[in-house]
Amino acid sequence: SVGSAVYLHLRPPANTGVLEGGLGLLLKTTWALFAIAFPAEIVITILFWLLEFDGNLKYVSVMVHGGFAALLLIDGLLLSRIPLRMKQLLLSQAFCFFYILWGGIHAYSGIGNPYKDDGTQDDDAIYGSIAWKAKPIDTTILVVGVFFLVNPIVFLVCRLLSRLLPRRLVRGEENEQLFQGGKSSRNDEEAGGGYIEM
Numbered sequence: 001s002v003g004s005a006v007y008l009h010l011r012p013p014a015n016t017g018v019l020e021g022g023l024g025l026l027l028k029t030t031w032a033l034f035a036i037a038f039p040a041e042i043v044i045t046i047l048f049w050l051l052e053f054d055g056n057l058k059y060v061s062v063m064v065h066g067g068f069a070a071l072l073l074i075d076g077l078l079l080s081r082i083p084l085r086m087k088q089l090l091l092s093q094a095f096c097f098f099y100i101l102w103g104g105i106h107a108y109s110g111i112g113n114p115y116k117d118d119g120t121q122d123d124d125a126i127y128g129s130i131a132w133k134a135k136p137i138d139t140t141i142l143v144v145g146v147f148f149l150v151n152p153i154v155f156l157v158c159r160l161l162s163r164l165l166p167r168r169l170v171r172g173e174e175n176e177q178l179f180q181g182g183k184s185s186r187n188d189e190e191a192g193g194g195y196i197e198m
Contacts, residue, residue, distance in 0.1 A: 001080035035088035107132035
């Protein structure tokens, strides 16, 4: 998203009322990837620290399960102010579904887990709590809960966070109406878009 923000700053659109062409595709792709990555990283972080953490702090574990979430928050919400929209929940849910599907394929395909290749593992699970072969019922309950409860709730919290800061993409003539006390006074979904500097 920083790349998109720099591109927008260096080459502002000629027609600020419409996101079209290459610029529109760049911004919509950035927003879609952020709508997938940020909630997914929060869910992964929560699940790791609640279900997997064994008391050993390792740099890689901390960065993969928390550090990336902090970086996404700083880049996507604070610097780039990427809006999360309700329709993007479908992208987040699709990623969650395919991740669950990949976990099942990975467990039964014999690919193995290079991080736990010490012979003590009875399942090729990426995470011990999502072990399809060793604990199929527990794993099914967990992934159904994550898919139908945890992921949508985390997405809604992320969306709330994205709405707390004033947007950078608004209709030019209506700035006075849209911004009151740092919050949008109208619905983001209806607010269209023209680029303004803040």
